[in-house]
Amino acid sequence: MLPLRLQPSDRRLGETLQQLGRDLRTVFDGWRGRPAAPFTLRDARAGGRPAPAPGPDLGAREVEVVERIQECADAVTLVLADPRGGAFEYAPGAFFTLLLEEGGEELRRAYSASSIAGRVDRLALTIKRVDGGRVSTYLNDQVKVGDRLRLLGPSGAFTITPEAAAARRLVLIGGGSGITPLMAMIRTLLEVEAATELALIYGSRAPSAIIFGEALAELAARHAGRLHLRLVVDDAEGEAAWPGGIGRLDREGLGRELAALPWPKEQVDGFYVCGPEPMIEAARALLRDLEVPEERRHEERFTAPQRRAQAPTRARAAAPVKIRRRGQAEAATVIVGPGATLLEGARAAGQALPFSCAMGGCGACKVKVIAGEVAMDEPNCLSAEERAAGYALTCCGAPVGPCEIEVA
Amino acid sequence: MDIARLTNLLPQRLRSQVDAYFEAVSVLAEIRDPKVLRSLGPSGLRGLILHRGKQGVPTKIQATHRAHFDWTYPADNAEMAELYRRAKQGQWDADTALDWSTDVDPLNPEVPLLPASFVDFDDLANRGIRLSGADQQRFLYAITAWMLSQFLHGEQGALFAAAQVTEAVQFFDGKLYGATQVMDEGRHVEVFSRYLDDKLGRLYQINDNLYVIIDALMSDGRWDMKFLGMQIMVEGLALGAFGTLYRQTSEPLLKSLLRNVIQDEARHVHYGVLALREHITKELSERERQERENWAFEVALLMRNRFMAYEVYEEWFEGTISRATWREIVTSLPGMREFRQVMFSRLVPNLRAIGLLSPRILPHYDRVGLLQYMDGAAADELTAEGMLADLDRAA
Structure with missing residues (x-):
């Protein structure tokens, strides 16, 4: 054994001597009027306590932004891909939930897919900027290609199951960002159902606020006769040659548009309505008046996320x-x-x-x-x-x- | 000997030190039973003179008890088995049972940690200590943090003592129960330290007298002494202190924290009564019993007379008033009077129940005014609900 290695008894002796030293110092400090500080300050973070458990895991998948498309001044389409190569499978009309963290709080927002549906490698979600909306502003202004987001879904019952052999006539009525799920339906059905015809009535605030304006025009040109486009704006912003309708899609305005459809209502296999509440109510009343059977009427209401309120009575205790x-x-x-x-x-x-x-x-x-x-x-x-x-x-x-x- | 007259001749910085030493000596000198003195003496030296708990390094205390193994796993105590069952059911998770998001502002007079009535500020003013409204709030905050810090230190002692007692106890049902108490004490350490860290932001050093008791329990090899010290004396102290704070605080997180802790503590004292009653009345010789009786009396006195919050004194009044004046102030604080009252109303009946209040010791209890608590209910006759209901009624 090396002479320098301490025997257990030596170590014990060392500890005793150290303790004796501390004892003497303590007594000495007492006499000098320097007792130990009565308390120590404690910092919640310095305590080495692990951070509170992360938010409950809902099994969200991580996706990467692979492309940004500025649809108009106030809407962006984020094209997402699974960095591990997984596919997305959803029906046209479905929506997904994005989970974002801000200041320790988890924010969840639903956005409809606007891309062609089915089993695909890329998923496009279109996000309209909401005034004062934390998530939509972040997604419109700050998210870059390469950023990762967490995603849940698909969700929702406002969907159509495409069938290659189907030959349908569908009327899609959209307002504002309500165009998004309809866009997925248009893209998918025009592609998959060769004999299906679609008519879109799409209301916007102004020509500059129209989302998918160019893409719609392109689709209408490519599938001539199968996509009837009717764009309606509240205000043409001085565009003298505005080819679409002018006015709100309220009961009167929407009534006019329905009367001008290319097909009699009996030949329409389904009405799909998505947009702000007043427009949905107008459509509901008009279609009821037109005696369109309930099974042919489908609607999706969008609620502005910033108006969501957490239940104030959430339990304070477990x-x-x-x-x-x-x-x-x-x-x-x-x-x-x-x-x-x-x-x-x-x-x-x-x-x-x-x-x-x-x-x-x-x-x-x-x-x-x-x-x-x-x-x-x-x-x-x-x-x-x-x-x-x-x-x-x-x-x-x-x-x-x-x-x-x-x-x- | 008039300590004050003597110390007044000394320079200020020496005066406190002399007073502290005189106090330490008088604590030990008051112990009449030489066996008790032998058991408490070394701990008294380590705590009161050497301040082992305040040296700024972890303290090592040699444990000397013997672990009791039984390879036949007998079902040997139905009452303890029942306590074990209740303890399993009564477990709670501090993460979810308490609302840690509660915003605690220790200086907010709207939601006071302690009411102003805990301290008689008029009495303080009569003694020349005039505190502004803000200072009164700060003082109450200091007292609360000091009390909670002592709870926390006491819980650390309880955690280790519970583990040692679990090893040493000869009832197998007691060992199973003991495991739950170890868990309970761990949880109490968790919640008190978390509350101090996260909400009050300070931790006071361990009080020297509390250190003496913990040191004595840890180093005593006899399991029943650990038991008596921890399960009856310290838990009784804890129940008194927790009960007082529970009743008086308006801070909702602290109140619900204490409520949960008190429910656990009620089981702990109950267990102490069960285990010791058997042992003290049947296993011990009369001389051994008397030693424990004397020991309990001395520790009761220590607990009644010596929790003087000197740590708060050093922070606030060192150099302004003497330790003797401070002792008078603390002794007469309305909150401290209530604390002693609640503590002894729990403790004395328990000592009676385990056979440590025989006629020979009664005159001593009578002399120090503790006999009035004789007729209360012992822990095995009380439920946690009953105890909390008592406190709620008094509030």
Whole structure:
């Protein structure tokens, strides 16, 4: 053994001597009037405590921006690809949810795909700038090619299943950014269904605000006779030769446009309406008056994300939630943490629940509340009837206290 | 000997030190049982003179207990098995059970950590200490942070003691229960340190007297002494202190934190009563029992008389008022009076229940005014809900 290596007893002696030194110093400091500081300052971050657990993992996939297309002054199309080479599979009309982090807060926004649908390598989402909208402003102004985003979806029931053999006549009515899902339908159906004809009534604020103006004109030219374009603007901005309609797509304006369709209403296989609420209401009333059967009427409402409000009654404390699954005798109980949604709490506890858009827009996560109360962020896509029947959305609903839910 | 007259002759910086030494000596001199003195003496030296808890480095204390293994895993104590079952059910996760997003402003008079009535500021003014409104708020903040810091240090002691007791106890059901208590104490360390770090931003050093008790428990090889010290005395102290703070604070996060902790502590004291009652009444000789009885009395006195928050004194008044004046102030704080009242109303009935309040010691308790608590309910007759209901009623 090397002479320098300490024997255990030597080490023990060393420790004792060190302790003796500290003891003497302490006593000496006391007599000198220099006692130890009575307290130490503590910093939450200096404590070495791990950062709070990251937001619940909803299984979002990471995608990369591979192209930016400026559609007009206030709308951009982001073309996304999976950096690991995976495909996107969705029906025309579907939307996706982008998850962005800002200041520790996770923001979720839904954007419709505008690209040709099916099983594809590239997915285009078109984002209209919303005044004061944090996410849309960021996506319009700052996102660059090469940036990574997190994506959920596809979601939504406002879709068409393309069939090569189909020969349909469809009327698409869009307003503002409501053109986006219709654009995916146009691109896909013109490509896949050779015998299908489409008529688009598209309302915008002004010619400069028209999204996909050039792309639509190009498609109409390429598929002559199969895409009837009718662009309507509130204000032609002094364009003397504006070829489209002028005026709002309200009951009167939209009524005029419907009367001018190239086909009698009986020959129309479906009406697809997407846009702001007043336009949707006008379309709903007109189509009802025209006695268009309900199964041929489809609509999608867009809610401005900045108007979404988190439920103020989200539980301040953790709440136990019993999850019952139809057809199973045993219920599982999970603890949903303060401020978390039912979906987040269940996933954190390893309980899978159905969901899709995770922002109250698609209804995929609808459950029945059997006991207790669930507060929901507003607005969301639940109808008044569904609410009255005790349904709630787990993605934007949080327990107010202990509760029990039933999953279909 | 009149310490004050003597120390007044000394320069200021020496005066405090002499007073501290006199106090340390008198703590030990008051101990009558030589066996108790032998058990507490070295710890007293390490804590009161050498300030081992304040040396700025981790403290090493040699543990000497023996682990008790049983390879037959008997179901040997139904009451402890029941406590184990309840303890499993009563587990909680501080991440989700408490709302850590609560914004705590220690100086906000609208949501005070402690009410002004905790400190009698008029009495302070009569003694020449006039504090402005803002200073009063800061003082209450210091007292709260000091108390919570002592809770935290006490919980560290409880964590290690619970682990040691789990090794040493001879009931197998007690070992299983003990595992849950180790978890409980770990959680308490978590929540108190997190609250201090995140919300109050400061940690006071361990009080020397608290250090003495912890040091004595850690180094005592007899499992029942650890048990008595930790499960009955320190937990009783904790219940008194937690209960007082729980009742008085208006800060919602602290209130719910304490509520959760008190529910755990109620089990801990209950366990202490179960384990010790058997042992003290059946296993120990009368001389051994008497030693424990004396020990408990001395520690009770230590807890009643010696938690003087000198750390707050050093921060606020060192050089302004004497330690003796500070002692008078702390002793007469309304909040401290309540703390002693709650503590002993829990502690004394428990000592009775485990057989450490025999007629021979009663005169001593009577002399120091603690006999009034004799008729309260012991921990095995009380539920956590009952205890919290008592506190809520009094609030």
